[in-house]
Amino acid sequence: xxxTSPSFPKDLIDLDDLTPGQITCxxxxxxxxxxxxxxxxxxxxxxxxxxxxxxxxxxxxxTRLSFEVAAKRLSADTVALSASGSSLAKGESLLDTARNIExxxxxxLVIRHGASGVPGFLARRxxxxxxxxxxxxxxxxxxxxxxxxxxxxxxxxxxGLKVAIIGDIAHSRVARSNMIGLVKMGGRVAVAGPPxxxxxxxxxIYGVEVYARPEPALEGADAVMMLRIQLERQSGALFPGARxxxxxxxxxxxxxxxxxxxxxxxxxxxxxxxxxxxxxxxxDERSVILPQVTNGVAVRMALLCLLIDNPDKE
Ligand code: CP
Numbered sequence: 001x002x003x004t005s006p007s008f009p010k011d012l013i014d015l016d017d018l019t020p021g022q023i024t025c026x027x028x029x030x031x032x033x034x035x036x037x038x039x040x041x042x043x044x045x046x047x048x049x050x051x052x053x054x055x056x057x058x059x060x061x062x063t064r065l066s067f068e069v070a071a072k073r074l075s076a077d078t079v080a081l082s083a084s085g086s087s088l089a090k091g092e093s094l095l096d097t098a099r100n101i102e103x104x105x106x107x108x109l110v111i112r113h114g115a116s117g118v119p120g121f122l123a124r125r126x127x128x129x130x131x132x133x134x135x136x137x138x139x140x141x142x143x144x145x146x147x148x149x150x151x152x153x154x155x156x157x158x159x160g161l162k163v164a165i166i167g168d169i170a171h172s173r174v175a176r177s178n179m180i181g182l183v184k185m186g187g188r189v190a191v192a193g194p195p196x197x198x199x200x201x202x203x204x205i206y207g208v209e210v211y212a213r214p215e216p217a218l219e220g221a222d223a224v225m226m227l228r229i230q231l232e233r234q235s236g237a238l239f240p241g242a243r244x245x246x247x248x249x250x251x252x253x254x255x256x257x258x259x260x261x262x263x264x265x266x267x268x269x270x271x272x273x274x275x276x277x278x279x280x281x282x283x284d285e286r287s288v289i290l291p292q293v294t295n296g297v298a299v300r301m302a303l304l305c306l307l308i309d310n311p312d313k314e
Contacts, residue, residue, distance in 0.1 A: 008306050011123040011130040014139035015181040023185060027149050029302035030295065036073055037297055047076035050107040050308055056133070057083045057113040062269055062293055063133045063142065067110045070300035076107070076308075098122045107308045111135075129307040137171050137230075142303060143268050144177035146296040148185065150288050151223055153295070154264050159186035164217040164259070166249060167227030167276060168197040174268045175227055179206040190217035193227075193249065194239050214249055218258040225266040226251050226276040242275045251277040256286075264288050 006021045015023070036044055052071040056064050064080075071078045081101075083089065088097055094113075101109060108129045111119050116136030123130035134140040152158055163182055169175045169191045179202070182189050189208040191198070203210045211217045218224060229245065239245045251265065265277065265287045273279050281287060 008310050010307070010310070011119075011132075012141055012303060012307060013120045013123055013130070013132045015141050015144055015177050015184065017141075018184075020184055020186075023145070023148070023181060026145055026299065026302050026306065027152060029306060030145075030149050030298040031153070033073075033301040033305075034295070034298045036301070037294070042073055043075055044073065045075045046305055047071065047074040047107075047308060050074075050076040051105070052076045052078050052108045052110060052304065052308075053081065053101050053104075053106045054078055054110045055081045055101070055112075057088075057111070057118075058134070060112055060133070062296060063112065063140075066293070066296040067131075067133060067142075067300050067304075069297050070304055073297070074301055074304060076304065079106075094118065095122070095125065098126055102126050102128065108304060129310070131303060131307065134173055136173065137176070138173055139177050140173040140268070141177050141181075142296070142300055143174050144181040145303070146292055146299040147174075147178055147225065147266055147268070148181055149295045149299055150266065150292050151264075153291075154288060155222060158182065160188070161222040162188045162190065162220055163223045163225060164214070164221040165189060165191045165225045165227065166214050166217060166251070167193050168230050169193045169202065169227070170197045170199050171230045172227045174225075176206075178225065179208050183207045190221070192217035194245075196239065214251075214255060215258055218255055221259040221263050223264045223266060224251060224256070224259055225268075228268065228270060229272055229275060242272070246275050250275060251281055253278070253281070256281065262286075266292060269293070 005025050009017050036042055054067055068078050110131045110133050112133040113135050116138035119130055119132035119135050132139055132141055155161055165175050179189050191208050192211040192214045195212050202208055265281055267289045
């Protein structure tokens with residue numbers, strides 16, 4: 001961190017925790033770290049001798065791998081723990097597990113959990129930084145930061161951008177963290193989804209526009225973020241079926257014409273091909289779905305550095 005960088009909190013639980021200045025600092029640091037992944041030797045010594053524990057209590061490909069890649073590119077040691085291979089399966093409580101991890105003197109804990117609030121609960125009880133890698137339907141702050149990095153990279157700014165977020169808003173931690181982050185950075189957010197996947201109070205709580213159909217959200221958008229239908233987090237049948245969902249809410253070439261000509265397409269993954277968007281749009285030149293994954297490594301490198309090497313925690 002430079003002398004002019006803002007101080008950072010001990011943990012990253014959601015983007016509520018960061019000011020616009022701190023978000024800009026993360027994005028600037030991530031932009032600088034991108035170059036490391038293009039080198040022949042993809043490693044810098046920044047976190048040599050530090051230990052990052054990566055604890056995923058729920059499935060993941062992108063977040064888990066990119067945290068591990070990020071830590072390794074910074075020369076940190078990593079150890080991975082999952083629920084099935086740990087003593088949690090023998091009945092040990094999550095807090096006891098975390099205290100035992102703490103006894104091994106790690107420098108950070110990256111945690112994903114299916115229950116909302118678990119990373120925050122542990123962060124309040126542990127002395128070292130806790131980074132939320134996604135908790136229930138609550139928050140996915142590192143995803144929102146990599147989305148913002150991708151948007152800023154392509155559009156040159158976040159302020160004033162109209163971002164349409166379409167899909168299962170009520171069950172999406174990605175939508176929630178993006179609403180907080182984008183509005184905080186001066187963006188205009190329009191969310192749309194089936195009424196069963198929306199909450200009427202979203203407009204008031206997050207300062208976003210809320211629509212039951214995708215068309216008004218897409219109108220004049222600079223970017224379109226399609227969300228995965230989260231079957232595992234739905235308690236009942238919230239839509240008639242994948243085909244019907246794709247017909248009414250899915251992104252296709254015709255609907256994309258409502259957005260600006262230079263609008264980009266984002267998706268946090270994993271994609272239900274042919275449901276949230278047509279396969280041709282996944283591979284379209286406007287799609288930044290794979291660049292989002294590349295940016296995920298850089299954002300997580302930045303966050304590990306800023307939180308582990310953080311002399312003046314707030
Ligand atoms: N975007 C995201 O969180 O993907 P994973 O579930 O694969 O980590």
